[in-house]
Amino acid sequence: MTVVFFETTMTVTDTARAFADAGIDKPACGPNPSQNFGAPEMTGSFFQWRPVATTYPGGISALTSHSQWTMDGFNTPVSYNKFLSATFPAYTAAYTIDFEVIAAYTTYPNGCNTRDTVRLFYQPNCGGDWCQPLTAKLSGTNGTCSGSTSWIEGVSLGGLSSTWTTYSVDGVVQAANTAPRGLFEDNNGVKGNQLFVGATHPSRVIVDFDDPSWGWSGANVVVYRLTSFGNFGGGNIDCHKDIQVFSAQNATPVVGVIDNSLCTFPAPGTRFGINGQVGPYVVTGSDYTTAPNSSLIWQWGQAGSNTTPFITGNGNTPFPTLDPTKSTNFWVKVKDPATGCVAYDTLTMNVVEVIANTGE
Incomplete structure (x- = not known):
C-alpha cells in the first residue's frame, strides 16, 4: 500500500487598520471653484478618493467629463494622496458633491480598509x-x-x-x-x-x-x-x-432623574406617589429637546425580564409615565444625532406595600 501525504499551508498577514477621515464639509463658489479635503488624523499608506454622489445635472458622469473637472488621483485605484485637491464646474445653480476616501495600510482592495465621506457645497454667486x-x-x-x-x-x-x-x-x-x-x-x-x-x-x-x-x-x-x-x-x-x-x-444630560418610591395598598391596590400623590409617576427634569439644545433621541426601558411593561407612556421622551407594581430599575439612553454622543442613566422605583392595621 502506498500512502501519500499532502500538506497545505496558508500565509496570513496581520496588518494594522487604517483610519479614514475625509475632513469637514466645505463650500466653493464663483467661476473657478476649487477646494481641498482631508484631515491630518487620517492614517494609512494608501488612499483612494472618488466622487460617489452629486446633485450636478447629469450626475457623476457629466460632472467628471466637464472641462473644469480635475481631481488628484482620479480613476487611479491606488494613490498616496492623503489630502485631495479638486476643481469643479461652474454652474448657474447650487449643487453638491459627496467624496469618499478609502484608507488602508496595504494596497486596496486587498487589505483592511476604512472609509469616510465629505460634502462640497457649490453656489454660483460668491456674494450670496x-x-x-x-x-x-x-x-x-x-x-x-x-x-x-x-x-x-x-x-x-x-x-x-x-x-x-x-x-x-x-x-x-x-x-x-x-x-x-x-x-x-x-x-x-x-x-x-x-x-x-x-x-x-x-x-x-x-x-x-x-x-x-x-x-x-x-x-x-x-x-x-x-x-x-x-x-x-x-x-x-x-x-x-x-x-x-x-x-x-x-453620567447623563438628564437633570432631575432621582430615585423615587411608590406605595401600594393591597385592596383596592391604588398606588400613591411622593407626598401622597396618586400614581402612576411621571418623570420630571430638564427638557433637552427644546432650544438651544439639539433634538435628542430618547429611549427608556426597564431592567430584568418583566412580562408586564411598567412604562405606560412617552417612552421616547424625557418624561415617561412609569407605573410599576413592584420595585423596578429603569434605564434611559440619550443620543445626540448631531454628534453621535450617547449618555446613560438609571432610575430606581421602590414599590412598598402598605398594609392597613385597624387594631383589635
Whole structure:
C-alpha cells in the first residue's frame, strides 16, 4: 500500500487598520471653484478618493467629463494622496458633491480598509447667502464627548474670521459674547492655551469643558457657537453654527432623574406617589429637546425580564409615565444625532406595600 501525504499551508498577514477621515464639509463658489479635503488624523499608506454622489445635472458622469473637472488621483485605484485637491464646474445653480476616501495600510482592495465621506457645497454667486454651508463637526477619541482629545472643527469660506462663544449651559442661554470656557487651542491634537472672548479664534479647537480651571464645572451639556464673519464677494457675511457637547464625566444630560418610591395598598391596590400623590409617576427634569439644545433621541426601558411593561407612556421622551407594581430599575439612553454622543442613566422605583392595621 502506498500512502501519500499532502500538506497545505496558508500565509496570513496581520496588518494594522487604517483610519479614514475625509475632513469637514466645505463650500466653493464663483467661476473657478476649487477646494481641498482631508484631515491630518487620517492614517494609512494608501488612499483612494472618488466622487460617489452629486446633485450636478447629469450626475457623476457629466460632472467628471466637464472641462473644469480635475481631481488628484482620479480613476487611479491606488494613490498616496492623503489630502485631495479638486476643481469643479461652474454652474448657474447650487449643487453638491459627496467624496469618499478609502484608507488602508496595504494596497486596496486587498487589505483592511476604512472609509469616510465629505460634502462640497457649490453656489454660483460668491456674494450670496453662505450661512447654510457653514458647518461644524465634533470628533475625537472620547466618543465625541468633552475631553482633552476631542475637538470641534468649523469651516466656512476662506478669508473669513471665526470666533467661538458659549451659547448655553445645561439648557440655560448665556449672555451674548459669553467666554468660550472649555475651548482650547489645538496644537496638533494636544490641548493648548484657553480661548478668551473678544478675539479671533482658530476654526479648529479642543473642547474640554470638564477642565477644572477653564471649563463649566459640573455641567452636563454645553452648546458652543461658531460665528464666521467678514467681507466676501462684495458683501458682508455674518453666520453662526451651534454645536452641542456632552460631558465625559457626568453620567447623563438628564437633570432631575432621582430615585423615587411608590406605595401600594393591597385592596383596592391604588398606588400613591411622593407626598401622597396618586400614581402612576411621571418623570420630571430638564427638557433637552427644546432650544438651544439639539433634538435628542430618547429611549427608556426597564431592567430584568418583566412580562408586564411598567412604562405606560412617552417612552421616547424625557418624561415617561412609569407605573410599576413592584420595585423596578429603569434605564434611559440619550443620543445626540448631531454628534453621535450617547449618555446613560438609571432610575430606581421602590414599590412598598402598605398594609392597613385597624387594631383589635
